[in-house]
Amino acid sequence: MPNDLPQLSFVLVRPQMGENIGAAARAMWNFGLDRMRLVTPRDGWPNPKAVAMASGAGRLLDEAQLVERTVDAVADCAFVFATTARPRGMTKPVVTPERAMQMAREKIGAGQKVAVLFGPERAGLENEDIALANAIISVPVNPEFASLNLAQCVLLTAYEWRRQSVDVPAESVEMAGTDWASAIEMDRLAQHYEERLDQAGFFFPPDKAPNMKRNLRNMWSRMPLTRADVQMLHGVLRQMVRWKDRSG
Known part of the structure; x- marks a missing residue:
């Protein structure tokens, strides 16, 4: 019917x-x-x-x-x-x-x-x-x-x-079992990278460090990262530090 x-x-x-x-x-x-x-x-x-x-x-x-x-x-x-x-x-x-x-x-x-x-x-x-x-x-x-x-x-x-x-959105994202990263999670990611990059001497000369850190945070804020993305980026940085410690 x-x-x-x-x-x-x-x-x-x-x-x-x-x-x-x-x-x-x-x-x-x-x-x-x-x-x-x-x-x-x-x-x-x-x-x-x-x-x-x-x-x-x-x-x-x-x-x-x-x-x-x-x-x-x-x-x-x-x-x-x-x-x-x-x-x-x-x-x-x-x-x-x-x-x-x-x-x-x-x-x-x-x-x-x-x-x-x-x-x-x-x-x-x-x-x-x-x-x-x-x-x-x-x-x-x-x-x-x-x-x-x-x-x-x-x-x-x-x-x-x-x-x-039918009300169909013009654009959607398949989240694949994860959620968008929260502001606090993005802040922790930024802090993690700032700390490691600071240890590596990336922020040089010292008088330009605040502006470089601000640009880095601005870059993170432009990225639509998921929680899985944030966890992976934390893991990438940790592994690079471990590799450096083992090789050094």
Whole structure:
């Protein structure tokens, strides 16, 4: 059964290759979407090549709605997007995938049903299909090579939907079982190095020592060190001192 999370439907209009239908299903499920509708697939339905390509997303194919006309696929929808890279001579809003999925989120949140139309691989949606849409999604691709593979277009749109649905930080760090070093731990590391470097005569001449120590501490503060990093740096210095004592 489709999941209960509010979401839009992806409509593949007259898709030609079973492999692309399967890849589209996989792309949808990668981003938590599982409502697929199919308009007269060229090679019939079900399609074993689609199942093979879906690789774990076969449930979407089993539950896909099969209809004969595009209008039947969007009959229950209050708002429809159509994906196309070509100008169609129709007066419609043209939006990026990001903006389209923002709009979809708002409309679904208001209780409306939303669908996105994806055209067949050879030439895309026909004007009769696009006439059913309320807005056009246009991907800002290279104008000299604007054609996107069906599954690629589905994946890109599904990704933008996921971005609007889940709060994902733009950057994160895998801590690998440790934590960031605290201020006191960084201070102890700085003291350890200052003491050993002082013994080694590094801070010379004496009148420049305060500034050199300040620069060293400033260097430590710029480093985003973990507790494991700090322990390793303490260990490096201790081992160097032991080696010097043994060799000296």
